[in-house]
Amino acid sequence: MKKVVKYVAFDILRNKIVIAYMLFLFVFSMGLFLMEEVPEKSLMSLLTLNLILVPLISVMFSTIYIYNSSEFIELLAAQPIRRKSLWLSFFIGLASALAIAFFIGCGIPILLFSANSVGITMIITGLLLSVIFVSVSMFSSVYIKDKTKGIGVALLIWLYFSLLFDGVVLFVLFQLLEYPLEKLIIGLSILNPIDLVRIISLLKMDVSALMGATSAVFKQSFAGNIGSIISFVVLLLWMVLPLYFSVRKFDKKDL
Amino acid sequence: MGRVFEFKIGLLLSFLFLIVSLGNAATIVVSPKGQEKVISNAFEIAQNGDTLIVQSGVYQEGAMILKKGITIIGEGTPVIDGQNKFENLLVEHDNVRIQGIVFKNSGSSSFTDIAALKIKNSKNIVIENCVFENNFFGIHTINSSYISYLNNELISGMTKGKPSSNGIHCWKSNHLTLKNNTVKGHRDGIYFEFVTQSTIENNHSVGNKRYGLHFMFSHDNLYKKNEFRGNGAGVAVMYSKRVHMINNLFAENWGNAAYGVLLKEIDDSKIENNIFQENTIAILADGANRIQIFNNQFTKNGWALKIQASCSDVELNKNNFIANTFDLATNGNLVMKSMDGNYWDKYEGYDLNKDGVGDVPYRPITFYSLIIERNPGALMLFRSFFVKLMDKAESVFPSLTPENLKDTAPIMRKIKHSVNDTVFKYQ
Structure with missing residues (x-):
């Protein structure tokens, strides 16, 4: 298993797209920090970028990678390796490579310029987002055999989480305008890791006062000691659940 | 001839009388070591026009009442201590002057307004x-006129468990002058109710628990060069007419219900040359009519302006809007009298003829700000990609945002205001 993880991770880290992704993140975040005098503002812009780019790259890249290495997977499946550990090592390889890319690209500039609780939160949530979307892409690609269809679905997944979901949320909120919405909002934000990460980061930043009563509700649930544990556990579930189902499927899959 | 002579005699007599009465004005010294140790006794002896010199020491005399027009001068910061039980001093006479005294530890009560210094039914003070220091009410003014509070310092709220009330509290008074005072840690820094024709200048109301400035039914007042910073709920002004606010600084009033200025039912007023910085809502206007908001600087606020549809004839000209999350929000069909010639840092238009005025109008109301006004729950989507996209689409093809709310002559570059006054040194 170790060998496979090593192979996958190094293979990905040498990949041109991942290097370009890492470089882009690095240049962009360095640029933001150097241009803006107040690090909080750059963090804010960086957050917006991360919430769009990190899931997109994670989900698309890992989907394409898995489809491209389907023959390699078949070959390895013929070897005396358990399928579970084969699939998990692919996951670990992908996740660690993308997490490293994010950490070098985004984490190091943040640590250099704003190593406070907001910055640390941004790094941790960014790493979690990378891993979550690797896990989600593995879930989708194990169920879909056709490559083109699989990539299309991956794109749809990204579109859903970063755009469509928010549209649905807005629709629901307006439909239920007359009801107390606090619990619903909490529930809805748990259903989307991108939203959850955005809310956690905003709560850490000073802008939370802008969010009025909504922010107070979020603070109760997602900030503070118990709150951070809750949000961390939710994000962890987002990581583990798709992976668990994909492993189960891969175990029985006819390759 | 005779009449003139009589007049001269009269003048001479009155002059003589003046000299005599001045000569009569005695000076009484109160000192813990001297002959007269008790201030209240000195009050008994003193005649109108006398001077009382209070030398350094701590005077614990319960509730003192002054009913004579005298001057009290503190030498070496004497302390009048209310022992957390009493009202330190009540003044009920005209022509009183008090200088250099420390009023400490007034009593506190839920039933009566106990103040360190109370001025009642008086003039010319x-x-x-x-x-x-550490008082319930700092200065309480009741039914008085021509009162000046100059260079005082009021600090409260340091003792745990002891409630603090308003710093400078004025009720049913007129012609007050508040200058160079500092109020910290009280409930409301400066509180006016039924106070008219007064000037509030160069005061610092900082870190008070509720409002930095709070007034109601107080017409024709001038607020100039004051600093209102970091107060629990900012500044709230209500039910007043002809208020003039100029060169003030409203800053760091940050919180769920904190406003730079809350204008509730304010009519015919002017807000000019002020700086609003880092407030959750810089100006919230509700039921305000004929307000002129000119030459102000709005920087880094959550909402620069929230003007409810209950307002009419608001004029908004020549202001700078810089780095605010939302420039303007409203809750319905707001109609402004004018909204031209402002600088908006979010303006993306062009200026082909280079006259410094943008060629396309600017619409400060974003789609998202309309949505959260109707549905606060939508704040869950704050700063999301979806919202950004929505705002962008709406700004390219405005269809839902109010048609008439636009700046038809947005200025291309930041407007230079002549607000380089004392306020600026606190930036």
């Missing part, structure tokens, strides 16, 4: 260079 000057309170100067006094310090008020």
Whole structure:
């Protein structure tokens, strides 16, 4: 298993797209920090970028990678390796490579310029987002055999989480305008890791006062000691659940 | 001839009388070591026009009442201590002047307004260079006129468990002058109710628990060069007419219900040359009519302006809007009298003829700000990609945002205001 993880991770880290992704993140975040005098503002812009780019790259890249290495997977499946550990090592390889890319690209500039609780939160949530979307892409690609269809679905997944979901949320909120919405909002934000990460980061930043009563509700649930544990556990579930189902499927899959 | 002579005699007599009465004005010294140790006794002896010199020491005399027009001068910061039980001093006479006294530890009560210094039914009073520490009410003014509070310092709220009330509290008074005072840690820094024709200048109301400035039914007042910073709920002004606010600084009033200025039912007023910085809502106007908001600087606020549809004839000209999350929000069909010639840092238009005025109008109301006004729950989507996309689409093809709310002559570059006054040194 170790060998496979090593192979996958190094293979990905040498990949041109991942290097370009890492470089882009690095240049962009360095640029933001150097241009803006107040690090909080750059963090804010960086957050917006991360919430769009990190899931997109994670989900698309890992989907394409898995489809491209389907023959390699078949070959390895013929070897005396358990399928579970084969699939998990692919996951670990992908996740660690993308997490490293994010950490070098985004984490190091943040640590250099704003190593406070907001910055640390941004790094941790960014790493979690990378891993979550690797896990989600593995879930989708194990169920879909056709490559083109699989990539299309991956794109749809990204579109859903970063755009469509928010549209649905807005629709629901307006439909239920007359009801107390606090619990619903909490529930809805748990259903989307991108939203959850955005809310956690905003709560850490000073802008939370802008969010009025909504922010107070979020603070109760997602900030503070118990709150951070809750949000961390939710994000962890987002990581583990798709992976668990994909492993189960891969175990029985006819390759 | 005779009449003139009589007049001269009269003048001479009155002049003589003046000299005599001045000569009569005695000076009484109160000192813990001297002959007269008790201030209240000195009050008994003193005649109108006398001067009382209070030398340094701590005077614990319960509730003192002054009913004579005298001057009290503190030498070496004498302390009048209310022992957390009493009202330190009640003044009920005209022509009183108090300088350089420290008023400390007034009593507190839920039933009566206990103040360190209370002025009641009086005229022509000057309170100067006094310090008020750890009191319930600092200065309480009732039904008085021509009162000046100059260079005083009021600090409260440091003792745990002891409630603090308003710093400078004025009720049913007129012609007040508040200058160079500092109020910290009280409930409301400066509180006016039924106070008219007064000037509030160069005061610092900082870190008070509720409002930095709070007034109601107080017409024709001038607020100039004051600093209102970091107060629990900012500044709230209500039910007043002809208020003039100029060169003030409203800053760091940050919180769920904190406003730079809350204008509730304010009519015919002017807000000019002020700086609003880092407030959750810089100006919230509700039921305000004929307000002129000119030459102000709005920087880094959550909402620069929230003008409810209950307002009419608001004029908004020549202001700078820089780095605010939302420039303007409203809750319905707001109609402004004018909204031209402002600088908006979010303006993306062009200026082909290079006259410094943008060629396309600017619409400060974003789609998202309309949505959260109707549905606060939508704040869950704050700063999301979806919202950004929505705002962008709406700004390219405005269809839902109010048609008439636009700046038809947005200025291309930041407007230079002549607000380089004392306020700026606190930036």
